[in-house]
Amino acid sequence: MKKPGEKVRGSSSGRPVMVLFDVLGQRWTMRILWELRNEELSFRKLRERCDNISPSILNGRLTGLKALQFVERGQSGYRLTDVGKELAQQLISLCEWADRWGQSFQFKER
Template identity: 30%
Template structure:
């Protein structure tokens, strides 16, 4: 499921992995402790199940998350950030700062999220 980058531009190459409407929101949720499908569905953005499934598969393929079963019947999985996924934390923190400074009405992120360092 991995594809060649459309160019050598680092911005375009990064956007090829995380530049859709949902991947960074799922990363945000993972960074804030969510790990199960139902937990992602409870986020205020209301992602649909088919889109969530698609993004989690793509994120696993890109090396951002790993999944492991936590229940056999029906089979259910927990998702965990890899070091590669965790390394996106500073980008999300900077996006929060930018949005708070330039988009009225955006939520102030939790101090615990903003103080967190990549593992």
């Protein structure tokens, strides 16, 4: 995964926000962060929560998220760092906004 200051898809500036959007846009990244938002999970439990994602993909995403300081190893699995928790709070706010926005389309959660 790219870090702030590095070129990413759609942006050569390396601005942190552009790098963040690129990271969050990678398949499974948002789901992993979402599943870790409330609790520490073992690799196996996290994999189950992510619809049995391929172990190699999960391992690669976790490695990248650790390098970006969003995720760390805990005593019994993976958990969000303080920076990761702050990001999760922002994602929760975005989710709440999206729910209000979706109501204008008469979207009903399944």
